[in-house]
Amino acid sequence: MNESNTSATRITPGNALRPEDIAAADLRPSTDVAEYALRLGDDSLILAQRLGWWISRAPELEEDVALGNIALDLIGHARSFLSYAGHGLDKTEDDLAYFRREPQFRCAHLFVQPNGDFARTIARQLVVSHYQFELYSRLMHSSDATLAAIAAKAVKEVDYHRDHSTQWVLRLALGTDESRRRMIAGLKLTWPYVEELFVDDQLIDTLGDAAVRPSTLRAPFDSLIGSLFAEAELDIPQVPAAVGGGRAGKHSEHLGYLLAEMQVLAREHPGATW
Numbered sequence: 001m002n003e004s005n006t007s008a009t010r011i012t013p014g015n016a017l018r019p020e021d022i023a024a025a026d027l028r029p030s031t032d033v034a035e036y037a038l039r040l041g042d043d044s045l046i047l048a049q050r051l052g053w054w055i056s057r058a059p060e061l062e063e064d065v066a067l068g069n070i071a072l073d074l075i076g077h078a079r080s081f082l083s084y085a086g087h088g089l090d091k092t093e094d095d096l097a098y099f100r101r102e103p104q105f106r107c108a109h110l111f112v113q114p115n116g117d118f119a120r121t122i123a124r125q126l127v128v129s130h131y132q133f134e135l136y137s138r139l140m141h142s143s144d145a146t147l148a149a150i151a152a153k154a155v156k157e158v159d160y161h162r163d164h165s166t167q168w169v170l171r172l173a174l175g176t177d178e179s180r181r182r183m184i185a186g187l188k189l190t191w192p193y194v195e196e197l198f199v200d201d202q203l204i205d206t207l208g209d210a211a212v213r214p215s216t217l218r219a220p221f222d223s224l225i226g227s228l229f230a231e232a233e234l235d236i237p238q239v240p241a242a243v244g245g246g247r248a249g250k251h252s253e254h255l256g257y258l259l260a261e262m263q264v265l266a267r268e269h270p271g272a273t274w
Contacts, residue, residue, distance in 0.1 A: 017149040019079035019093065027087045032206050033144055034088025039247055041081030042107035045097055047128060048074035049262045050115055059118055066164060073157040080150040098266035102256055103249040109242060110193035112254045116186065122168045123186035129161040130224055131197050134217040143209040166228055173232035184234065192242035199244060
């Protein structure tokens with residue numbers, strides 16, 4: 001099978017490491033590796049919840065499908081990372097997704113940001129997809145075999161997300177005066193949350209070769225974004241960085257509203273299935 005056929009829009013290769021495989025495996029990551037997997041899982045889970053809102057609301061039917069499929073890809077990544085984290089924390093993926101409170105989530109602030117209008121969502125997708133592509137491209141060489149396997153599958157799907165956001169940035173920035181105005185406004189609202197993605201901390205120091213040092217991703221990220229912005233005739237927004245702390249569980253009010261909607265069914269009917 002062609003390796004490019006790995007998005008939620010296509011058939012998953014039979015030899016891929018699935019979330020169910022991870023859940024059923026006899027794995028026991030260290031507490032530090034579990035905490036790292038929790039960060040990556042929370043990033044994808046929260047963004048998937050945000051993108052799901054666009055289904056039936058996107059500017060065209062094809063975009064309903066595209067954003068929905070990107071959200072499904074992210075759910076797959078979140079399930080894999082959270083299942084693996086759960087092995088080290090004696091939790092299931094559902095425990096971690098539906099029965100944690102705001103301070104227990106480890107997502108960076110960018111992933112929680114409101115959708116805004118379509119251009120603001122695309123600005124967020126541009127940053128996330130380029131960041132995750134660089135991250136997973138390196139994590140697939142992790143000394144932790146399970147993290148490496150999850151990243152090796154995810155990077156192919158994120159490459160598709162990256163192309164999707166790139167094409168939309170060009171289309172909006174070089175389109176009408178109104179689409180360009182909204183694209184610039186969306187980037188300006190997004191850029192304060194970029195810096196947090198590239199901050200190292202003690203956990204990263206402890207993990208060594210098992211993790212990817214965020215600060216090493218900044219130069220390739222800036223290079224790729226700089227090339228795209230030149231083609232789109234855009235400038236990098238000159239805005240101050242927002243206060244970080246998402247990796248330590250310090251979140252804005254936005255996460256509380258998102259979790260209330262995402263968790264209400266599981267909390268009202270624990271263990272319910274259909």
